[in-house]
Amino acid sequence: MKRYIRTDLALELKEDLPEQGLIDGVKIFTKNYKDEDIKETVIEVVNKKGEMMLGKPVGTYVTIESKSLREGDDSINKSFMQILHQNLAKMIGKADKILVIGLGNRAITPDSLGPLVIDNLYVTRHLINEGLVKEDKELSALAPGVMAQTGIETSVIIKSVCDKIKPDVVIAIDALAAREPDRLNSTIQICDTGINPGAGVGNNRAKLDKKTLGIKVIAIGVPTVISVPAIVYQSVEGMVNVLRSGRCNDNIEKRGNEKNKNKETGEENGKWIDYEEDERLEHFTDAEKYEIACNLLEPDLAAMFVTPKNIDEAVKKVSYTISEAINGFLNYKRT
């Protein structure tokens, strides 16, 4: 169990579940689109028991994964976009007036996903209201900024506008944090339960859901960062494993770069780790490992994050895919 490490992905939380946990609270379906190397996982939390197991409210969490999302040489990934569109269409159902909210801070690259999606939407609400176009679905959009930019709780801005323009459904887009580096910018999560506090790159405290807004909230999230504690936790865990296996020296030898090998110590496993010690190290619980990780961090690191070097380009690419999946609700795009 890695529950102590921050992740916003239901998919990663699922990995912490014991086998039996899945039986009657959480249902999981997976589907592989082989030609496109795209994987879709649907996690359904069906009752309170599932909520407790997974740590996420009752609802549907769809994860679509493909490295091609960030790596494709075209500017958008059409197959991925269509799978995303179909899943959105299923969750939106018959709702006609869609308000898209781009959460996050445009000035912080890995947090700029939401505003970038808004930049490429074809909004139609004003055109429909003025009788200039005919569409089944009506799109409007807002990138409200984050509280550090506005001084106003993001949820307050969104609720104000919702109360006035009364959309049928809100789609909220945000950058998320993941645990696993290879999920960054390659995974999109959609869920119908809104966005929980504390998500994303910033400390976005807005709770946006049916309860707070009075409107169904579909959240689209993409992990763009890993928190520094998550990295350190993994290294502490790795360290514990190294110590536990008593194979540190071997490990070092294999990479061929060691400088201070104590060749004279005849023992198989190195002189300094023996079986008894291993026994003791097993007593590190996950909680302890997490606490160690946090204690190891200098306070300055709290304001930092780990992100890929190509984050600027990757976020743009992913944002285009999401924009086009939403623009897919417009008739004129289909003809």
Added chain:
Amino acid sequence: MKRYIRTDLALELKEDLPEQGLIDGVKIFTKNYKDEDIKETVIEVVNKKGEMMLGKPVGTYVTIESKSLREGDDSINKSFMQILHQNLAKMIGKADKILVIGLGNRAITPDSLGPLVIDNLYVTRHLINEGLVKEDKELSALAPGVMAQTGIETSVIIKSVCDKIKPDVVIAIDALAAREPDRLNSTIQICDTGINPGAGVGNNRAKLDKKTLGIKVIAIGVPTVISVPAIVYQSVEGMVNVLRSGRCNDNIEKRGNEKNKNKETGEENGKWIDYEEDERLEHFTDAEKYEIACNLLEPDLAAMFVTPKNIDEAVKKVSYTISEAINGFLNYKRT
């Protein structure tokens, strides 16, 4: 009278007034800060008669001008900033809760002034609400985007948020259109009457004033573009003057700027234009000249504007000056 040419500057409208118009409807005060080469003009529209004369509602319009605004080699112009701050302070008076609205479209350089100002504000509303800082004035901010981006009338978003957070005063910042090229990015206009529809680079139709928001609205505007019809009007007007003076050939030779010189000299000033013709050309009214200008334009030009080559840099520079003038309301900035 050039009233047919679009300008958002009271200062330029004033130039159209006949001398006597100023007597009892519009009062004008000017002040030169010689050391800094800054000029301040206060235009007060005092009654209905003034409104009709100037074409602007009753209120105070302060214009601060200096080429150093766009040209200074430091990133902000401190003297200009302080004069701007003092004028803002006068208009704001005892209002404590200030909501700053950055109007305009961030993706169109000459229209990005408002959002850029917001980017550099030190908002404090959330910090004060959480008891983290003490300030006399409370700053919050919003860059709502334009209707083409959101599908929502900008005024609807702003009114929604105002109704919820109830500021004492709104400061709205927008890019304007001027007539005179040398006013671009060198002039800031502040007024206490809000922002009228149709202003700015975009077709921002939001009427933001005391009447629509229920809150006093102070507008800060900076001309960043000239409309194509304004340029063409000027050239038509110039053409008419050339014909009228009958000195086209001389003009070409000397590149002088004279307009009505030497009417009495008759035929020797050009082989092809004589005195009688001049008489007839005087029949062009301003309305006709404007109509000619509009007829001359190809429809594609309607979606274009005239802007300086260095607009990206100039808009950033001006936005810093405005941000700092507003940040000047915070105590921690003064100590």
Added chain:
Amino acid sequence: MKRYIRTDLALELKEDLPEQGLIDGVKIFTKNYKDEDIKETVIEVVNKKGEMMLGKPVGTYVTIESKSLREGDDSINKSFMQILHQNLAKMIGKADKILVIGLGNRAITPDSLGPLVIDNLYVTRHLINEGLVKEDKELSALAPGVMAQTGIETSVIIKSVCDKIKPDVVIAIDALAAREPDRLNSTIQICDTGINPGAGVGNNRAKLDKKTLGIKVIAIGVPTVISVPAIVYQSVEGMVNVLRSGRCNDNIEKRGNEKNKNKETGEENGKWIDYEEDERLEHFTDAEKYEIACNLLEPDLAAMFVTPKNIDEAVKKVSYTISEAINGFLNYKRT
């Protein structure tokens, strides 16, 4: 003849030619790709006589036009891109080592086309040199900046690098000026004669051709601005036509676009212009009209340009199309 108005497009220069000029100096072929609403014009200047007629050196000038270039809702226009690629392929021939130069100033939106194209190229020179990939064509790229940014003649930087890395061909990309508003961001010109001085948005004085670099130079240009004198010239010309036709009042009423209709109708077309005057106005030569236009301009306008409101988005879209056309030379893109 409009030869006094600045244009960088051979296509617009061609419009100035008298019919007979085409006979033995300039050859023109046009082709319409009907499904895609794309028009291709090939202008071949075959000898000195053609050079004098067109004002462009001996060589081939291909113009590809389509409004879909700037307006398509996908991020790139595939058909346009393929036609562009085929034309480039023809000009490049068997040259294998390609150096792409992105001319222009990244900080001035309409001048940023060249650097933006470079941003999206897949350069391979270093990978091929290190034996990491195999390709028939080798791509390298440079965005040298403009002289106002570097203090160095752009041609000096490019020649220095060419002398060192010895490419077989240089592709130089630059923003151009056009006369006609509807050509902005909808037209791409390719030629095999290099880039002439004075082209583009900035005062790019670099002469880049076989003679200066010792290497064949293919230029790709896209008009992104119209100069202010071009706009004013057009309005002066329009004014002269209005006066000449003596139909100003009617014009205002009907908003027609007619130019020389009904000269014989005399007085009834307007109270203030009669036939004699018309005679005299015909004495305006093109040179005089251009001089008038320049005299009409305030000096500040010289540093300005006319550009569409959506220039930021349009330049990005066009740059992607060009990048992909060049990336098309890589094998891995074709498989």
Added chain:
Amino acid sequence: MKRYIRTDLALELKEDLPEQGLIDGVKIFTKNYKDEDIKETVIEVVNKKGEMMLGKPVGTYVTIESKSLREGDDSINKSFMQILHQNLAKMIGKADKILVIGLGNRAITPDSLGPLVIDNLYVTRHLINEGLVKEDKELSALAPGVMAQTGIETSVIIKSVCDKIKPDVVIAIDALAAREPDRLNSTIQICDTGINPGAGVGNNRAKLDKKTLGIKVIAIGVPTVISVPAIVYQSVEGMVNVLRSGRCNDNIEKRGNEKNKNKETGEENGKWIDYEEDERLEHFTDAEKYEIACNLLEPDLAAMFVTPKNIDEAVKKVSYTISEAINGFLNYKRT
């Protein structure tokens, strides 16, 4: 000794030195500018012995530190800028023709420092050559891009241009990696020994120094990232310290957040670590710790870095300070 952890700062390398190492190879002077909270450290490597001790070539390394560099509320920090200018002036001496090179990749925020500095320089070389201004020092500038953008070794581009325009001195600006989080964007290092390979955010392999360019190279570097291995090394080191001290549980208790405390284990040091183990753990050498850290990392993490959330803003601020320090060599700035 932490020599295995990547740092580009002589200041951090110095911390690894044993006391006696300083005696005859490396000289260190420090100066505190108290009013401004700025610290200046001059490290002089005087001979081969010093080179071996510090791992940096013979020369002078000046480090200027102040948190105000990244945090000041004005857009530039004037005191810091002046101290930087004075140090540059000392190193440049009588050299008159200065070529400033902005290394790094503009599209990767923490690597964009060099290009951003170039953006704000007042280059004069072309103006002086044309006789338009008179200056003692002549500035030119180039932001060549990185090899992944150009396909060309950065050093090849720079050497080509240097051979042509023959500057007296090159100032090369680059983003660096540090070990300590609180040094990010708060420290500027200047040295007169050029830039060593492997520095910076990207894998900039350009060796730029007197030997390769034939011209003195002054390097200005600012740490903007910490490598992921550096973070993990620190956590491994912390982990070893925790194990060594046998005080893991205490540590957890002090932060008051512990979940699985085993209160019943009476022993001082926790039940699972005893003295003998401690003995053995001391045998971890630095090399072993670094190897462990590298082994712990997933391959995906190699392409990532750790950076502050406000990196976009911080890099801009620092770049302005450096630009202004270099612009300080122009006369017109001083009058």
